[in-house]
Amino acid sequence: MLLKKKQIDDIVKADGKNPKEWTDEVVSNAQMEILQGKSEYYKEWKQEVISKAALELLMENQNKQSNQQSHSTDKQTNKGGEMNG
Secondary structure (H helix, E strand, O other): OOOOHHHHHHHHHHOOOOHHHHHHHHHHHHHHHHHOOOOHHHHHHHHHHHHHHHHHHHHHHHHHHHHHHHHHHHHHHHHHHOOOO
16 A cells, blocks of 8 residues: 555654655665665566566577577478479
8 A cells, every 4th residue: 555645744744754854865765775685676676687587588599499490390391392303
């Protein structure tokens, strides 16, 4: 559940803090955790990035294998279809 900006501001003000300064500090701290690899967001992002790269690698390898099989089949078809003249 995400709170609306007004709700957040009210909570922060009730604690006696400036909402803009508090927000800037919270976001800055979260950014540092992400950059340092300490955040759960970073872990999720990293897993997503390497999963995507692994899937791309798998697709590239499958395409290479498919192309190799296609060339191999083409060569066999051409050999079988040649006529001696």
